[in-house]
Amino acid sequence: MERDRSVRYARIVAAEQKETRTATGGAVLRQRVTDAITEAAFTELAEAGYARLSMEAVARRAGVGKAALYRRWPSKQAMITELIRGKVTDTLPHTPATGALHTDLRELLATFRGQLANPLLARIGTELLAESSHDGALAEMLYTEVTAPRRLAARAILQGAIDHGELPPTLDLELGTDLLIAPLVFRMLLMQDRSDDDYLETLTTATEAALKAAVR
Template structure:
Protein backbone atom coordinates (compact mmCIF):
# COMPACT_ATOMS: atom_id res chain seq x y z
CA UNK A 1 0.00 0.00 0.00
CA UNK A 2 1.37 3.31 -0.99
CA UNK A 3 0.72 6.68 0.48
CA UNK A 4 1.51 10.18 -0.67
CA UNK A 5 2.97 11.18 2.66
CA UNK A 6 6.39 11.58 1.10
CA UNK A 7 5.19 12.96 -2.22
CA UNK A 8 6.54 16.41 -3.02
CA UNK A 9 4.06 19.14 -2.29
CA UNK A 10 3.68 22.51 -3.97
CA UNK A 11 6.76 24.73 -3.71
CA UNK A 12 6.71 26.96 -0.65
CA UNK A 13 5.47 30.48 -1.33
CA UNK A 14 8.32 32.95 -1.27
CA UNK A 15 7.85 35.79 1.12
CA UNK A 16 8.71 39.28 0.00
CA UNK A 17 11.83 40.52 1.76
CA UNK A 18 11.36 43.02 4.53
CA UNK A 19 11.01 46.54 3.23
CA UNK A 20 9.94 45.39 -0.25
CA UNK A 21 6.31 46.41 0.10
CA UNK A 22 4.62 47.54 -3.10
CA UNK A 23 4.74 51.32 -3.36
CA UNK A 24 1.24 52.74 -3.42
CA UNK A 25 0.65 54.95 -6.46
CA UNK A 26 -1.68 57.29 -4.58
CA UNK A 27 1.06 57.98 -2.03
CA UNK A 28 3.58 58.59 -4.81
CA UNK A 29 1.17 61.03 -6.47
CA UNK A 30 0.61 62.83 -3.17
CA UNK A 31 4.35 63.22 -2.67
CA UNK A 32 4.84 64.56 -6.21
CA UNK A 33 2.09 67.13 -5.68
CA UNK A 34 3.60 68.10 -2.35
CA UNK A 35 7.00 68.67 -3.98
CA UNK A 36 5.56 71.18 -6.43
CA UNK A 37 3.71 72.96 -3.63
CA UNK A 38 6.77 72.99 -1.39
CA UNK A 39 8.97 74.32 -4.20
CA UNK A 40 6.50 77.11 -4.84
CA UNK A 41 6.23 77.94 -1.13
CA UNK A 42 9.87 77.90 0.03
CA UNK A 43 12.09 77.31 -3.05
CA UNK A 44 14.59 74.54 -3.70
CA UNK A 45 17.25 75.71 -1.25
CA UNK A 46 14.88 75.65 1.76
CA UNK A 47 12.87 72.65 0.64
CA UNK A 48 13.27 69.58 2.88
CA UNK A 49 12.13 65.98 2.88
CA UNK A 50 10.45 66.70 6.22
CA UNK A 51 8.42 69.53 4.71
CA UNK A 52 7.44 67.45 1.70
CA UNK A 53 6.34 64.53 3.88
CA UNK A 54 4.34 66.80 6.15
CA UNK A 55 2.59 68.45 3.21
CA UNK A 56 1.84 65.05 1.61
CA UNK A 57 0.53 63.63 4.90
CA UNK A 58 3.04 60.78 4.95
CA UNK A 59 6.12 59.82 6.92
CA UNK A 60 9.65 60.63 5.75
CA UNK A 61 10.24 56.93 5.15
CA UNK A 62 7.60 56.97 2.40
CA UNK A 63 9.59 59.65 0.58
CA UNK A 64 12.97 57.96 1.05
CA UNK A 65 11.58 54.65 -0.25
CA UNK A 66 11.05 56.40 -3.59
CA UNK A 67 13.88 58.95 -3.78
CA UNK A 68 17.13 59.00 -1.84
CA UNK A 69 17.42 62.80 -1.66
CA UNK A 70 15.55 65.97 -2.49
CA UNK A 71 17.89 66.48 -5.44
CA UNK A 72 16.94 63.13 -6.99
CA UNK A 73 13.29 63.83 -6.26
CA UNK A 74 13.37 67.16 -8.11
CA UNK A 75 15.44 65.73 -10.96
CA UNK A 76 12.87 62.96 -11.39
CA UNK A 77 9.97 65.42 -11.52
CA UNK A 78 11.73 67.81 -13.89
CA UNK A 79 12.67 64.93 -16.20
CA UNK A 80 9.04 63.75 -16.17
CA UNK A 81 8.00 67.06 -17.71
CA UNK A 82 9.90 66.11 -20.86
CA UNK A 83 8.08 62.80 -21.09
CA UNK A 84 4.64 64.36 -20.69
CA UNK A 85 5.27 67.00 -23.33
CA UNK A 86 2.63 69.25 -24.85
CA UNK A 87 -0.13 68.36 -27.29
CA UNK A 88 1.12 68.72 -30.86
CA UNK A 89 -1.05 71.23 -32.75
CA UNK A 90 -2.36 70.00 -36.12
CA UNK A 91 -4.66 72.67 -37.52
CA UNK A 92 -3.29 72.66 -41.06
CA UNK A 93 -1.97 76.22 -40.76
CA UNK A 94 1.30 77.58 -39.38
CA UNK A 95 -0.37 80.63 -37.81
CA UNK A 96 -3.08 78.54 -36.15
CA UNK A 97 -0.62 75.89 -34.96
CA UNK A 98 1.47 78.60 -33.31
CA UNK A 99 -1.61 80.22 -31.77
CA UNK A 100 -2.75 76.92 -30.27
CA UNK A 101 0.74 76.24 -28.90
CA UNK A 102 0.86 79.72 -27.34
CA UNK A 103 -2.59 79.32 -25.77
CA UNK A 104 -1.65 76.02 -24.13
CA UNK A 105 1.75 77.30 -23.00
CA UNK A 106 0.30 80.56 -21.69
CA UNK A 107 -2.24 78.71 -19.55
CA UNK A 108 0.51 76.50 -18.13
CA UNK A 109 2.78 79.43 -17.34
CA UNK A 110 -0.06 81.34 -15.66
CA UNK A 111 -0.38 78.61 -13.04
CA UNK A 112 1.02 80.11 -9.81
CA UNK A 113 3.00 76.99 -8.98
CA UNK A 114 4.71 76.90 -12.38
CA UNK A 115 5.29 80.64 -12.28
CA UNK A 116 7.17 80.33 -9.00
CA UNK A 117 8.97 77.05 -9.58
CA UNK A 118 10.53 77.73 -12.99
CA UNK A 119 12.46 80.89 -12.00
CA UNK A 120 13.67 79.19 -8.81
CA UNK A 121 14.89 76.11 -10.66
CA UNK A 122 16.56 78.28 -13.29
CA UNK A 123 18.49 80.05 -10.52
CA UNK A 124 19.39 76.74 -8.89
CA UNK A 125 20.50 75.37 -12.27
CA UNK A 126 23.25 77.99 -12.35
CA UNK A 127 24.73 76.34 -9.24
CA UNK A 128 23.86 72.70 -9.86
CA UNK A 129 24.87 71.03 -13.16
CA UNK A 130 22.53 68.07 -12.59
CA UNK A 131 19.49 70.34 -12.26
CA UNK A 132 20.71 72.38 -15.23
CA UNK A 133 20.92 69.25 -17.42
CA UNK A 134 17.50 67.97 -16.32
CA UNK A 135 15.84 71.36 -16.78
CA UNK A 136 17.38 71.86 -20.22
CA UNK A 137 16.25 68.40 -21.27
CA UNK A 138 12.71 69.01 -19.99
CA UNK A 139 12.37 72.33 -21.79
CA UNK A 140 13.97 71.18 -25.02
CA UNK A 141 12.19 67.83 -25.27
CA UNK A 142 8.87 69.33 -24.22
CA UNK A 143 8.39 72.79 -25.70
CA UNK A 144 11.02 72.45 -28.42
CA UNK A 145 9.81 69.00 -29.41
CA UNK A 146 6.36 70.40 -30.18
CA UNK A 147 7.80 73.51 -31.84
CA UNK A 148 9.93 71.33 -34.09
CA UNK A 149 6.82 69.39 -35.09
CA UNK A 150 5.11 72.66 -36.06
CA UNK A 151 8.11 73.69 -38.18
CA UNK A 152 8.35 70.32 -39.94
CA UNK A 153 4.61 70.30 -40.70
CA UNK A 154 4.84 73.83 -42.11
CA UNK A 155 7.79 72.80 -44.29
CA UNK A 156 5.81 69.81 -45.58
CA UNK A 157 2.88 72.11 -46.46
CA UNK A 158 5.17 74.53 -48.26
CA UNK A 159 4.61 77.37 -45.77
CA UNK A 160 8.29 77.36 -44.76
CA UNK A 161 11.30 76.64 -46.90
CA UNK A 162 13.27 73.43 -46.71
CA UNK A 163 16.66 73.80 -45.02
CA UNK A 164 15.78 76.69 -42.71
CA UNK A 165 17.84 77.18 -39.53
CA UNK A 166 15.89 74.91 -37.16
CA UNK A 167 17.66 76.02 -33.98
CA UNK A 168 16.91 79.66 -34.75
CA UNK A 169 13.33 78.73 -35.63
CA UNK A 170 12.84 76.97 -32.28
CA UNK A 171 14.32 79.93 -30.40
CA UNK A 172 12.01 82.29 -32.27
CA UNK A 173 8.95 80.20 -31.42
CA UNK A 174 9.73 79.48 -27.78
CA UNK A 175 11.51 82.65 -26.66
CA UNK A 176 9.01 85.55 -26.65
CA UNK A 177 6.25 84.04 -24.49
CA UNK A 178 8.72 82.53 -22.03
CA UNK A 179 10.48 85.89 -21.73
CA UNK A 180 7.26 87.76 -21.03
CA UNK A 181 5.67 85.22 -18.69
CA UNK A 182 8.64 83.83 -16.74
CA UNK A 183 11.47 86.37 -16.95
CA UNK A 184 9.60 89.68 -16.97
CA UNK A 185 6.69 88.00 -15.13
CA UNK A 186 4.03 90.17 -16.70
CA UNK A 187 0.81 89.38 -14.80
CA UNK A 188 -1.42 89.52 -17.86
CA UNK A 189 -1.38 89.63 -21.64
CA UNK A 190 -3.20 92.30 -23.67
CA UNK A 191 -6.28 91.21 -25.59
CA UNK A 192 -5.29 89.62 -28.87
CA UNK A 193 -1.62 89.42 -27.89
CA UNK A 194 -1.25 85.69 -28.54
CA UNK A 195 -2.76 85.96 -32.03
CA UNK A 196 -0.49 88.88 -32.89
CA UNK A 197 2.49 86.97 -31.49
CA UNK A 198 1.59 83.92 -33.59
CA UNK A 199 1.31 86.05 -36.74
CA UNK A 200 4.58 87.86 -36.03
CA UNK A 201 6.37 84.56 -35.32
CA UNK A 202 5.03 82.99 -38.50
CA UNK A 203 6.20 86.00 -40.50
CA UNK A 204 9.64 85.80 -38.91
CA UNK A 205 9.92 82.07 -39.63
CA UNK A 206 9.22 82.72 -43.29
CA UNK A 207 12.33 84.90 -43.51
CA UNK A 208 14.69 82.19 -42.23
Protein backbone atom coordinates in the same frame (compact mmCIF):
# COMPACT_ATOMS: atom_id res chain seq x y z
CA MET B 1 21.92 50.08 3.57
CA GLU B 2 22.71 52.50 0.86
CA ARG B 3 21.98 49.73 -1.55
CA ASP B 4 18.69 49.09 0.20
CA ARG B 5 17.62 52.61 -0.46
CA SER B 6 18.73 52.46 -4.04
CA VAL B 7 16.70 49.33 -4.56
CA ARG B 8 13.60 50.92 -3.12
CA TYR B 9 14.22 54.06 -5.13
CA ALA B 10 14.43 52.05 -8.31
CA ARG B 11 11.25 50.27 -7.31
CA ILE B 12 9.37 53.54 -6.96
CA VAL B 13 10.71 54.85 -10.22
CA ALA B 14 9.81 51.63 -12.00
CA ALA B 15 6.39 51.61 -10.38
CA GLU B 16 5.18 54.03 -13.00
CA GLN B 17 5.37 51.44 -15.75
CA LYS B 18 5.28 48.14 -13.87
CA GLU B 19 3.31 47.69 -10.66
CA THR B 20 5.15 47.53 -7.35
CA ARG B 21 7.11 44.34 -6.86
CA THR B 22 5.47 43.23 -3.63
CA ALA B 23 7.65 41.99 -0.80
CA THR B 24 6.94 38.36 0.15
CA GLY B 25 5.70 39.16 3.63
CA GLY B 26 3.09 41.86 4.13
CA ALA B 27 4.11 45.48 4.38
CA VAL B 28 4.83 47.55 1.33
CA LEU B 29 5.37 51.26 0.84
CA ARG B 30 1.87 52.63 1.25
CA GLN B 31 0.54 54.62 -1.65
CA ARG B 32 -1.33 56.96 0.66
CA VAL B 33 1.89 58.03 2.29
CA THR B 34 3.62 58.47 -1.05
CA ASP B 35 0.72 60.62 -2.23
CA ALA B 36 0.75 62.71 0.92
CA ILE B 37 4.48 63.31 0.55
CA THR B 38 4.13 64.21 -3.11
CA GLU B 39 1.38 66.70 -2.46
CA ALA B 40 3.21 68.23 0.48
CA ALA B 41 6.39 68.53 -1.56
CA PHE B 42 4.66 70.46 -4.31
CA THR B 43 2.98 72.73 -1.83
CA GLU B 44 6.33 73.42 -0.21
CA LEU B 45 7.89 73.98 -3.61
CA ALA B 46 5.25 76.55 -4.43
CA GLU B 47 5.65 78.32 -1.11
CA ALA B 48 9.33 78.11 -0.32
CA GLY B 49 10.77 77.45 -3.76
CA TYR B 50 13.32 74.94 -4.88
CA ALA B 51 16.39 76.13 -3.01
CA ARG B 52 14.61 76.76 0.28
CA LEU B 53 12.67 73.51 0.38
CA SER B 54 13.52 71.36 3.39
CA MET B 55 12.80 67.69 3.95
CA GLU B 56 11.69 68.41 7.48
CA ALA B 57 9.06 70.81 6.23
CA VAL B 58 7.81 68.32 3.65
CA ALA B 59 7.57 65.56 6.25
CA ARG B 60 5.89 67.89 8.72
CA ARG B 61 3.33 69.06 6.20
CA ALA B 62 2.64 65.52 5.03
CA GLY B 63 2.17 64.35 8.63
CA VAL B 64 4.92 61.83 8.07
CA GLY B 65 8.28 60.87 9.54
CA LYS B 66 11.36 61.88 7.65
CA ALA B 67 12.24 58.21 7.48
CA ALA B 68 9.29 57.69 5.16
CA LEU B 69 10.87 60.10 2.71
CA TYR B 70 14.26 58.45 2.82
CA ARG B 71 12.69 55.05 2.35
CA ARG B 72 11.50 56.31 -1.02
CA TRP B 73 14.27 58.51 -2.33
CA PRO B 74 17.98 58.48 -1.57
CA SER B 75 18.27 62.24 -1.14
CA LYS B 76 16.50 65.55 -1.29
CA GLN B 77 17.90 66.29 -4.72
CA ALA B 78 16.75 62.94 -6.10
CA MET B 79 13.29 63.38 -4.64
CA ILE B 80 12.71 66.81 -6.12
CA THR B 81 14.15 65.93 -9.50
CA GLU B 82 12.06 62.78 -9.63
CA LEU B 83 8.84 64.48 -8.55
CA ILE B 84 9.24 67.26 -11.06
CA ARG B 85 10.06 64.79 -13.79
CA GLY B 86 6.85 62.95 -13.08
CA LYS B 87 4.82 66.14 -13.07
CA VAL B 88 6.32 67.54 -16.20
CA THR B 89 6.04 64.39 -18.27
CA ASP B 90 2.28 64.68 -18.04
CA THR B 91 2.18 67.81 -20.15
CA LEU B 92 3.24 66.35 -23.45
CA PRO B 93 4.00 68.69 -26.34
CA HIS B 94 1.40 67.65 -28.95
CA THR B 95 2.00 68.46 -32.58
CA PRO B 96 -0.77 69.99 -34.67
CA ALA B 97 0.93 70.31 -38.09
CA THR B 98 -2.42 70.53 -39.81
CA GLY B 99 -2.81 72.84 -42.76
CA ALA B 100 -2.13 76.53 -42.45
CA LEU B 101 0.94 77.98 -40.72
CA HIS B 102 -0.94 80.74 -38.96
CA THR B 103 -3.34 78.28 -37.37
CA ASP B 104 -0.58 75.89 -36.35
CA LEU B 105 1.40 78.71 -34.81
CA ARG B 106 -1.50 80.05 -32.80
CA GLU B 107 -2.36 76.62 -31.55
CA LEU B 108 1.18 75.84 -30.46
CA LEU B 109 1.57 79.24 -28.81
CA ALA B 110 -1.74 78.75 -27.02
CA THR B 111 -0.52 75.39 -25.75
CA PHE B 112 2.71 76.94 -24.50
CA ARG B 113 0.76 79.73 -22.85
CA GLY B 114 -1.43 77.22 -21.07
CA GLN B 115 1.53 75.33 -19.74
CA LEU B 116 3.41 78.48 -18.72
CA ALA B 117 0.31 79.68 -16.89
CA ASN B 118 0.64 76.83 -14.41
CA PRO B 119 1.07 78.62 -11.07
CA LEU B 120 3.63 76.13 -9.81
CA LEU B 121 5.74 76.57 -12.92
CA ALA B 122 5.51 80.34 -12.70
CA ARG B 123 6.71 80.08 -9.12
CA ILE B 124 9.63 77.69 -9.50
CA GLY B 125 10.42 77.93 -13.22
CA THR B 126 13.26 80.40 -12.84
CA GLU B 127 14.61 78.52 -9.84
CA LEU B 128 14.80 75.31 -11.85
CA LEU B 129 16.74 77.16 -14.53
CA ALA B 130 19.08 78.65 -11.97
CA GLU B 131 19.63 75.33 -10.24
CA SER B 132 20.41 73.66 -13.55
CA SER B 133 23.74 75.47 -13.60
CA HIS B 134 24.80 73.59 -10.49
CA ASP B 135 22.95 70.30 -10.93
CA GLY B 136 23.74 68.33 -14.05
CA ALA B 137 21.10 65.70 -13.41
CA LEU B 138 18.40 68.34 -13.14
CA ALA B 139 19.66 70.12 -16.23
CA GLU B 140 19.63 66.92 -18.25
CA MET B 141 16.16 65.98 -17.05
CA LEU B 142 14.79 69.40 -17.91
CA TYR B 143 16.36 69.29 -21.34
CA THR B 144 15.11 65.81 -22.13
CA GLU B 145 11.62 66.18 -20.72
CA VAL B 146 10.87 69.84 -21.28
CA THR B 147 13.10 71.64 -23.74
CA ALA B 148 13.73 68.96 -26.35
CA PRO B 149 10.13 67.88 -27.02
CA ARG B 150 8.96 71.47 -27.26
CA ARG B 151 11.70 72.52 -29.62
CA LEU B 152 10.92 69.41 -31.64
CA ALA B 153 7.25 70.32 -31.86
CA ALA B 154 8.17 73.82 -33.01
CA ARG B 155 10.57 72.43 -35.60
CA ALA B 156 7.93 70.06 -36.93
CA ILE B 157 5.60 72.94 -37.65
CA LEU B 158 8.33 74.93 -39.33
CA GLN B 159 9.42 71.99 -41.45
CA GLY B 160 5.81 71.30 -42.44
CA ALA B 161 5.34 74.91 -43.54
CA ILE B 162 8.55 74.73 -45.53
CA ASP B 163 7.38 71.54 -47.21
CA HIS B 164 4.18 73.04 -48.52
CA GLY B 165 5.73 76.35 -49.39
CA GLU B 166 4.53 78.70 -46.67
CA LEU B 167 8.03 79.24 -45.37
CA PRO B 168 11.22 79.54 -47.43
CA PRO B 169 13.56 76.50 -47.49
CA THR B 170 16.37 78.80 -46.48
CA LEU B 171 14.74 79.38 -43.09
CA ASP B 172 17.19 79.15 -40.17
CA LEU B 173 15.47 76.43 -38.16
CA GLU B 174 17.40 77.08 -34.97
CA LEU B 175 16.66 80.78 -34.97
CA GLY B 176 13.10 80.08 -36.07
CA THR B 177 12.56 77.88 -33.06
CA ASP B 178 13.91 80.61 -30.80
CA LEU B 179 11.59 83.16 -32.36
CA LEU B 180 8.66 80.88 -31.77
CA ILE B 181 9.31 80.12 -28.14
CA ALA B 182 11.21 83.09 -26.75
CA PRO B 183 8.58 85.85 -26.49
CA LEU B 184 6.11 83.82 -24.43
CA VAL B 185 8.78 82.44 -22.12
CA PHE B 186 10.25 85.89 -21.73
CA ARG B 187 6.95 87.53 -20.87
CA MET B 188 5.39 84.86 -18.71
CA LEU B 189 8.40 83.34 -16.96
CA LEU B 190 10.87 86.20 -16.73
CA MET B 191 8.53 89.17 -16.59
CA GLN B 192 6.01 87.21 -14.54
CA ASP B 193 3.26 88.67 -16.68
CA ARG B 194 0.22 87.24 -18.40
CA SER B 195 -0.66 87.27 -22.06
CA ASP B 196 -4.27 87.75 -23.00
CA ASP B 197 -5.91 86.57 -26.21
CA ASP B 198 -5.19 89.82 -28.03
CA TYR B 199 -1.52 89.59 -27.16
CA LEU B 200 -1.42 86.00 -28.37
CA GLU B 201 -3.12 86.78 -31.67
CA THR B 202 -0.83 89.72 -32.42
CA LEU B 203 2.15 87.64 -31.35
CA THR B 204 1.11 84.90 -33.78
CA THR B 205 0.95 87.38 -36.66
CA ALA B 206 4.28 88.94 -35.72
CA THR B 207 5.95 85.55 -35.32
CA GLU B 208 4.70 84.45 -38.70
CA ALA B 209 6.19 87.55 -40.28
CA ALA B 210 9.46 87.04 -38.42
CA LEU B 211 9.73 83.44 -39.60
CA LYS B 212 9.20 84.41 -43.23
CA ALA B 213 12.14 86.81 -42.90
CA ALA B 214 14.43 84.56 -40.83
CA VAL B 215 16.47 83.29 -43.75
CA ARG B 216 20.21 83.04 -43.77
